[in-house]
Amino acid sequence: MSAELWSAIVAIALGAAVLTGVPLMVIVERRGSAWMQRRSGPNRVGPWGLMQPMADAVKFVFKEENVPAKAHKVLFLLAPALAVIPPLISFTVVPLAGSINLEGIEFPVQVANMSVGLLFLLAINSMHVFSVLTAGWASNNKFSLMGALRASSQMISYEIAIGICIVALVITYGTLDLREIVKLQEAGSSLPAWGIFMQPLSFFILWVCAFAETNRLPFDLPEGESELVAGYHTEYSGMKFALFFMGEYAAMFVASAFLTTLFLGGYNVPFLSEETIRNFFLAKEMTLTMASAATCALQVVSFAVKVLFFMWFYVWIRWTLPRFRYDQLMHLGWKVLLPLGVLNIFITMIVSYLRSV
Amino acid sequence: MNQATDLIAGAPTVFMWVASFFAIFFALIVFVSSNPISCAVALMGTLFSTAALYFSLGNFFVGAIQILVYAGAIAVLFVFIVMLLDLKPQKLKNLPGRLPHFLFSGLVAGLLALFLFRTIDLVPKATEDSSASILSATQYAQYFLSQYQVPFQAAGLLVFGAILGAIVLARGHLGKKEHS
Numbered sequence: 001m002s003a004e005l006w007s008a009i010v011a012i013a014l015g016a017a018v019l020t021g022v023p024l025m026v027i028v029e030r031r032g033s034a035w036m037q038r039r040s041g042p043n044r045v046g047p048w049g050l051m052q053p054m055a056d057a058v059k060f061v062f063k064e065e066n067v068p069a070k071a072h073k074v075l076f077l078l079a080p081a082l083a084v085i086p087p088l089i090s091f092t093v094v095p096l097a098g099s100i101n102l103e104g105i106e107f108p109v110q111v112a113n114m115s116v117g118l119l120f121l122l123a124i125n126s127m128h129v130f131s132v133l134t135a136g137w138a139s140n141n142k143f144s145l146m147g148a149l150r151a152s153s154q155m156i157s158y159e160i161a162i163g164i165c166i167v168a169l170v171i172t173y174g175t176l177d178l179r180e181i182v183k184l185q186e187a188g189s190s191l192p193a194w195g196i197f198m199q200p201l202s203f204f205i206l207w208v209c210a211f212a213e214t215n216r217l218p219f220d221l222p223e224g225e226s227e228l229v230a231g232y233h234t235e236y237s238g239m240k241f242a243l244f245f246m247g248e249y250a251a252m253f254v255a256s257a258f259l260t261t262l263f264l265g266g267y268n269v270p271f272l273s274e275e276t277i278r279n280f281f282l283a284k285e286m287t288l289t290m291a292s293a294a295t296c297a298l299q300v301v302s303f304a305v306k307v308l309f310f311m312w313f314y315v316w317i318r319w320t321l322p323r324f325r326y327d328q329l330m331h332l333g334w335k336v337l338l339p340l341g342v343l344n345i346f347i348t349m350i351v352s353y354l355r356s357v
Numbered sequence: 358m359n360q361a362t363d364l365i366a367g368a369p370t371v372f373m374w375v376a377s378f379f380a381i382f383f384a385l386i387v388f389v390s391s392n393p394i395s396c397a398v399a400l401m402g403t404l405f406s407t408a409a410l411y412f413s414l415g416n417f418f419v420g421a422i423q424i425l426v427y428a429g430a431i432a433v434l435f436v437f438i439v440m441l442l443d444l445k446p447q448k449l450k451n452l453p454g455r456l457p458h459f460l461f462s463g464l465v466a467g468l469l470a471l472f473l474f475r476t477i478d479l480v481p482k483a484t485e486d487s488s489a490s491i492l493s494a495t496q497y498a499q500y501f502l503s504q505y506q507v508p509f510q511a512a513g514l515l516v517f518g519a520i521l522g523a524i525v526l527a528r529g530h531l532g533k534k535e536h537s
Binding site: 072074075114115116119120122123124126127129130133134137145148149152156176 | 392394395398401405408417418420421422424425428429430433434436437440441493494
């Protein structure tokens, strides 16, 4: 098997997993919100309402598609696609598990093992704002445009804080390779050498920024129902609206995977290194391929659990906190998170200098 | 199985041609379209396609920086500003009026093409191990912080000056408006 074919297989499996995860997350969100507010939520379609996403998908496909008469047709159709594509692309550089040994060659469980994975992730994520901006303008609607302007200034502002935090992280890890970053977090017997213990301040800043970047409450000003109808996707209906929805959830998955990889040790199982697990399976008289596959399965589960924790946290926050006012949002981004990020860089520089001396 | 492998192994070359096609296609839209927003969006398409071209050639660092700086930040700001200014599609003058423009741009394009054809032999030919000559992020950093330290800092100062200039110009404009 060639490395390219392996990448293609992982890519298809990953794409399927993310696109299936989105409807599942929608039902988790709806049931979760109902649970928090002592309501029942969708519970009629199938057992415990589990078939609700299926019904939703069918409904979205069959709904009428409206294109406003004065909309810019090309950009109006392009925007929903642009909402989904960047999150799916940025998933390619996230390492999902260690490596599988096939025919004596180690294949990393990752679509593209890029030396600048961290930069790539950041770059592709910066494209996300573009779909919101295009959608808002192309709709030719005041509310849409207001939502788009809010979204773009919000996302650009918080991207700066993200960039500043990444600088501190790169100083700590000394690499831009996400697989290597995960491997660095493997070491440590008592306390895992996770990024959250090495860069606690950046973790919290990035966590807040992850909410702002995905336009989730308390940062959902671009949509703000009480002010802007539905913000940038007011004019969208049917499957086009569903694509925005999917894009938002896929972006949440990416942000969760990003935080997991950088701060929670990625696919690492706490206290157990890849070698330990593999040797354990080898001792059970498994072949090398089987043992490595079993190790990877365990690591994928570990990765998924951490990602799902962050996903659940998104839902938790959404139904707990009210929306910010716009000036509060800008104040937090520019006057709190950015200076804290710069302070963090200084601390990191001093510590890493003292450690190298 | 082998066919699939061959197909996938040939993908980077196909990808390179597709990226090049789109880079030129979007560049033409920037040139032809009369709607400023379409121009700005197409400009972003060109920058993104160029980044895709870098990726297909194996230089991931330059590709990622291209997206991060140009397609992700500068082009988005372009779109943002054009939307804020609310520019209407420009009415193009009829052909005789635009003749000088065509002549001048044709001259510049011709000179560029001439320059390209004269210097194309100077570019080292791609070989099997050409991927070895691609610099890593660490090497870039080392060059920027040692050999090219002074130009690098000077470029930073230049950008800083440009920002100050933009603020002064914008403030001045606002001030005049208030007086009148």
